[in-house]
Amino acid sequence: MTEQGAELKLSGVEKRYGKVEALRPTDLELERGEFFSLIGPSGSGKTTLLGAVAGFTPPTRGRIEVDGVDMAALPPYKREIGMVFQNYALFPHLTVFENIAFPLRLRKLPESEIRSRVMQMLETVRLPDVGGRMPTQLSGGQQQRIALARAAVYGPRILLMDEPLGALDKNLREEMQFEIKEFHAKVGATVLYVTHDQDEAAAMSDRIAIMRQGGIVQLGTPRELYEHPLNEFAACFLGNANLLEVVRETGRSGDYVEVETPAGPVRAIHEGKDASIGNQVLCVRPESISIEPEDAAIGSVSTGANRLSGRIADATFTAGSFRYVVDVEGTTPIAVRLTSIRQSEMLKPGDRVALQWTADATLMIPKE
Amino acid sequence: MASDKSTGWTATAFYRWLLVAPLAFVGLFFLWPILNVILRSFTDPSLGVVNYERVFGGGPYLKVLWITVETAGIVTILCALIAYPVAYVISRVRGSMMSLMMAFVVVSLWTSVVIRSYAWMVVFQRKGVLNQFLIAADIVERPISFLPGTLAVNVGMVHIMLPFMLLPMLATMRTIDRTLIAAAEVMGANPFVAFRKVFFPLSLPGLGAGAALVFMMSLGFFITPALLGGPRHMMAAVLIEQQANRLLDWGLASALSTVLLLLTTSIYLVYLRVMKSAGGGFAHGR
Ligand SMILES: Nc1ncnc2c1ncn2[C@@H]1O[C@H](COP(=O)(O)OP(=O)(O)OP(=O)(O)O)[C@@H](O)[C@H]1O
Ligand SMILES: [Mg+2]
Numbered sequence: 001m002t003e004q005g006a007e008l009k010l011s012g013v014e015k016r017y018g019k020v021e022a023l024r025p026t027d028l029e030l031e032r033g034e035f036f037s038l039i040g041p042s043g044s045g046k047t048t049l050l051g052a053v054a055g056f057t058p059p060t061r062g063r064i065e066v067d068g069v070d071m072a073a074l075p076p077y078k079r080e081i082g083m084v085f086q087n088y089a090l091f092p093h094l095t096v097f098e099n100i101a102f103p104l105r106l107r108k109l110p111e112s113e114i115r116s117r118v119m120q121m122l123e124t125v126r127l128p129d130v131g132g133r134m135p136t137q138l139s140g141g142q143q144q145r146i147a148l149a150r151a152a153v154y155g156p157r158i159l160l161m162d163e164p165l166g167a168l169d170k171n172l173r174e175e176m177q178f179e180i181k182e183f184h185a186k187v188g189a190t191v192l193y194v195t196h197d198q199d200e201a202a203a204m205s206d207r208i209a210i211m212r213q214g215g216i217v218q219l220g221t222p223r224e225l226y227e228h229p230l231n232e233f234a235a236c237f238l239g240n241a242n243l244l245e246v247v248r249e250t251g252r253s254g255d256y257v258e259v260e261t262p263a264g265p266v267r268a269i270h271e272g273k274d275a276s277i278g279n280q281v282l283c284v285r286p287e288s289i290s291i292e293p294e295d296a297a298i299g300s301v302s303t304g305a306n307r308l309s310g311r312i313a314d315a316t317f318t319a320g321s322f323r324y325v326v327d328v329e330g331t332t333p334i335a336v337r338l339t340s341i342r343q344s345e346m347l348k349p350g351d352r353v354a355l356q357w358t359a360d361a362t363l364m365i366p367k368e
Numbered sequence: 369m370a371s372d373k374s375t376g377w378t379a380t381a382f383y384r385w386l387l388v389a390p391l392a393f394v395g396l397f398f399l400w401p402i403l404n405v406i407l408r409s410f411t412d413p414s415l416g417v418v419n420y421e422r423v424f425g426g427g428p429y430l431k432v433l434w435i436t437v438e439t440a441g442i443v444t445i446l447c448a449l450i451a452y453p454v455a456y457v458i459s460r461v462r463g464s465m466m467s468l469m470m471a472f473v474v475v476s477l478w479t480s481v482v483i484r485s486y487a488w489m490v491v492f493q494r495k496g497v498l499n500q501f502l503i504a505a506d507i508v509e510r511p512i513s514f515l516p517g518t519l520a521v522n523v524g525m526v527h528i529m530l531p532f533m534l535l536p537m538l539a540t541m542r543t544i545d546r547t548l549i550a551a552a553e554v555m556g557a558n559p560f561v562a563f564r565k566v567f568f569p570l571s572l573p574g575l576g577a578g579a580a581l582v583f584m585m586s587l588g589f590f591i592t593p594a595l596l597g598g599p600r601h602m603m604a605a606v607l608i609e610q611q612a613n614r615l616l617d618w619g620l621a622s623a624l625s626t627v628l629l630l631l632t633t634s635i636y637l638v639y640l641r642v643m644k645s646a647g648g649g650f651a652h653g654r
Binding site for chain 1: 548
């Protein structure tokens, strides 16, 4: 069962429906055993890409290679790929056992082997006793696990999952994310995973591709995407971002650039980009900003740090984090997120505060 | 609901009273005549089972019953064979195309059964369309006498019963989730196998409902066999009408009716039974 995953390579894969370009010519390479996620807004072509790999939506153009063999012309039933659907797609007229046995029976395996493989799979998803039940007699999370078991029982080397957790509530989602990761580690297949949920993608994936309007905007590890978003869209899609307009560049020294913004001067890292044409914005993550009452902060100005003052407009506490929204003159309100809080940071709406963050946490990225 | 308060009635009590009228109606005009018929089959002309001895004593009556069951069976099978692919196609198309196809099915229900049966008489008569075609195509030399006859009855009844097979099938097929077929295909089932192992079993409740409906309706069907079958293809309802209205043998007519009723009821019970055991798991799922 712990077969190695396959290499998946898409080159120039394109799908058109008449004039609609559901998928622009796309190149993508998945490594063996990798957990790869596609995220992006609705209609960005995630399902289309998955359908092209599964064989439901034959691409208009392009090659889809699994371990070097082109599959583009093969129908779905010859591709030996596993897939988990959003609504699970368990067969309602078959028992859980027969659902998992379905792909094995198609392959005409001997009865004894079918039994042992199904049982082993049921163990893997930690539901050894539900074989005799009908799918409707299981909870959503249990159905989800049976769907996983069924997709992997015949040892496909590529597993596709189209928003498999979309129908579950938040707590169960988080539990299932963990289960799926664990499952992935056990079966070893290469996983191509689709989700709407940026946190889910970041928590589970080795790499992520952000899609938009049928194309891939940026591709990388969750950390790369978070720390070096290529543009405003990517910055806002994975994680939250405060954006500051660039009025003009006032100077450069080494890796840093001095920029004038409507809220005041700010130092950023330029990564070789040029702000003079006015097509850039500055991006600061809410997590990178520290906050203090304005009067207390006077003595503690660290040199080289960016500093803005403002007034708290809103303070909220959510499970695990504090969030302030701060009105700053000249720009849109700035969000600050703290995961733990010191006494000095206990603030209420109306308080005047100083915001500080380092130049290294200030990225200059292309504007939309 | 404002009137509820002013009269001091609760909604349930109100609805319960509303039920009295239809219940009385059903009791008076439906249950009572049936009980009467059953009673009469044992009392007319004298107390005992004479009428049943005549029905089951061999001879023409038993044969008519057999022809009735046989015709109902053939019509059911033919309807199922024709309606299944049609329902399959209609269930797959979407939007306005679907509405259009549904309209064709429903429109045929608007035309009276009498008119549709007469239409088949026009087709099957000596100088009818069918005979003209057969002669023109040199298949036969002289017109065939289709009327009255078995072929005409079967064709006419299949035509009339088709919507009753089609509609329950369609209702079931439309609830079948297409991603189930996709799932079967990814797992290695070619379209034919996916159909056989997934779509077909899931469509069975509709097929069963349609078949039970058509079979039961066919057992007691009157107009079409009366117009197209005549004495050559006599069915139970026609025989009953003859006995009751022309020969005034009410006892025999009642006994035949009772047998028919029993047959229909038992088919229905069998149907319920089969659906319940087959549907054990997934009947309550959708
Ligand atoms: N059969 C089709 N005919 C025409 N256009 C289609 C068809 N299927 C998809 N599209 C279009 O292709 C684009 C991409 O659709 P796709 O289903 O891949 O989006 P998605 O990223 O999966 O969205 P979601 O997150 O809502 O599932 C959409 O604009 C959609 O309208
Ligand atoms: Mg989708």
